[in-house]
Amino acid sequence: MDLRVEPGHASWAEREAVDGVLGTVPAWADGGERTAGDGRMVEGGHAARERRHLLLPVLHALQDRVGWISPGGLGYACARLPVPPAEAFGVASFYALFATVPRPATVVHVCDDVACRCRGAEALCQELTLRVGPPLDEHEEGASPGPAATGWVRSPCLGRCEQGSAVLVQRAGDPGVSGRAASHAPAPLDQVLALLAGGAGSAPAGRAVVPQAAAAPRDPGLRLLRRVGLADPASLDSYRAHGGYQALRRALALGPRGVIRELHESRLLGRGGAAFPTAAKWEAVAQNPVQPHLVVCNADESEPGTFKDRVVMEADPFQVVEALTVMGYACGAPRGYLYVRGEYPEAEARVTAAVAAARSRGLLGNGILGSSFGFEIEVRRGAGAYIAGEETALFRSIEGGRAEPRNKPPFPAESGLFGRPTAINNVETLGCVLEVLTIGGAAFAAIGTEASTGTRLFCVSGCVERPGLYEFAFGVTLGEVIRSAGGVEGGRPLRAVLLGGVAGTFVGPEALDVPLTFEGVRAIGASLGSGVVLVLDDTVDGLDLVRRIARFFRDESCGQCVPCRVGTVRQEEALARLAAGRPLGSAADETGRLDDLAQAMRDASICGLGQTAALAVQSAARMGLFASPPPGPP
């Protein structure tokens, strides 16, 4: 390739940031001065292809250090990797947490998504605009926001929906001087203003994240969440004292085939959205003659309203490390990747520490627990893209590309990460695997219903008394879940529930008796998705919420295929016209247009994002949610 890069313009800080990931430049190489970078990864003269996967970590290093990806910084990174600058720019400009124009060093991302909207997020954004000015992206482009050291932007769901009104602070600066990123929830106006003023603010006390664990007595039915609030998430000893690493021991005793046999017996279905049998997935990889195999834990959790994986990683990170190790063992993979969403700095820090602790105690590396099995885990940080949670997009993201999904077949078990046979599972699915090994496949299958075995995590948010993460055996009804969460806030009437996330559907009060099983919700044309139960009372503006959902899909489309790239724009425009009372033709014409768009997006899009981008909108239309809320009692 003909590389034309201009590494000469990189600042000292930018060089140090890049060298921190790639190692310092060896004496024989030109293009950079020698610095005392910490050399976490050592240059080995590998082919460019083999280093391409370091592009995303390098971009993070630049963004964290100087607050944006500058031409000089990118040029230096491109010369070091090497990667063509146009391609690297294509990657940098794909992710929402990267800036390719100068930006204040501190940026506060304010969630204005579905759950926070029910808790006044829009009013918060309006107030911020009045007090400190509009969000950064509404400034004139290119016009740098002046001397301001801070700024704010609106953000899609930050995965802290149970606290209401969440923010994420992204801080750039020299290492050690300032923290990289931090989440705050709940974040009322005063707190956000304090953060924007450069301070830390004082966080108000949050709610219990897992009400069933906080209750006295503690709910004895907790399985995936059994250690939450009991074990110290920073201590491997504490994890082991609470039953940790029993499952891996059991797995090593059973052998890889034995593990898969137990999974078959458990009839475990994936919790990441597609409900695919886990045993079949692992078996296909284990039996693939092409070596090496790889395993991946999908912790990109970005479905609005979803926060379960974050809670598990923050409260019980060793569970994820142990489960991924079991997965590597059963699938015959020497290496696993844990892809954590970029908006989860606390969860990422916890799992990274857990991986290090496990390695230092011989639970990763060679000869784990006295066996001949060796396994390594690499933690990768996402950079703000819902689509990166789609499995083939996630692979591309790790590989150092734009997170664009591809058509299947081939499926990951045949050709996944780096073209290798790959098994990929959601965090919650992996938690279930530990449970299967702990109690046995048959016992697991006895929990729940015939077709939906085990327990399920439900992310309850919106207008309820006690939002939070709940765990129930399959079979629990929607009404029971809402009642456990204290019912609709203030005893108001229930208007609708968004079930399964924004890729799911709205259901009405008549669905309260529906059991939340895969088969139960399928019967009413809905899906469990990522376990979202977003409760809406009679004061919620349905059309406003649906417009936020349409905005989300437009913003998160990767842009590859026409039905999704342009269809999501046209869908949002039609809803905006309806809200403005300016339909194009009659209201029925608009409905016809929306229906056509829905059909083409569902039928002709490459991936699940486009295929589901109209589901919630269509279900809301069917339920009459577009109409303004009925005037309720005072």
Next chain:
Amino acid sequence: MTASFVAPPRRLVTGTIDGRPVTVPEGTTVLQACRQQGIDTPTLCYLETLTPVNACRVCVVEVEGSRALVPACSRAVEPGMAVQTDSERVRTSRRLVLELLGSSVDLSLCAPEVRRWLVRYRADTERFGPAQAPEAARDAARPGHHGPAETGGAETCAQPVKDDNEDYVRDYSRCILCYKCVEACGTDAQNTFAIAVAGRGFGARISTEFAVPLPDSACVYCGNCIQVCPTGALMFRSEHVMRGDGRWAPERQTVTTTICSYCGVGCNLELHVQDNSIVKVTSPLDHDVTRGNLCVKGRFGFQFVQNRRREG
């Protein structure tokens, strides 16, 4: 790179297309099978010489047992596969893809078959309202953010023409994002990687790094991207200037095939001549050495040959 060793005989697979049985060698795409049957299948992002990206979705067909429609251009025929190429679902999706493209980019310089498909699928490119140019510059689009949704019509990709070098112009208000130019500039032909897809969603665009002008990029002006561009978004500067002056007259043009005299490779050139001047140079896609690709000398050397006056 084409490996040419003797392949083992391929097995045959049989499926049906629109009810008629078809038998093709394993690995044949649905598109190839359709073409063999004489079924006209619209394609926009597909080109014989490039790796299929299956992004435009205008070629989708219905396969029995598959929840979503599948792209004919990249899906291989499987044993027993039952394909419908003209069902209601297929027609709706194809129509919507054309309507969505037509409502957002300028298709007026596309190949004639695109206009034929617009008619065949009764695509109404105006149905989303009058075209509205975007408020912010498209090169500055930020991933994951956009301004308030348009209520007065359909937001488009309208933007000024990029006219930053002597050889060719880029009018991305015509770009359908078919990825062909990126592939031609990358591993499928040129290996220069001067351009790539940047941004995401409706803000996705073809760009150099930080949208620098072409002379500041890695571009070597081979023009292979122009050769594959199906929309007229990439255009010889000579053609662009003549169109602007109203002098472009394809009916007065002749095409002469010759062999490039600059070096010994022997690339085929097609010289498009109007009023005794070479106005653009293409190369036949089916040429077994060049597959439509040239270098700057073959593609743009004519300007030096005829010492053309710089216009505009």
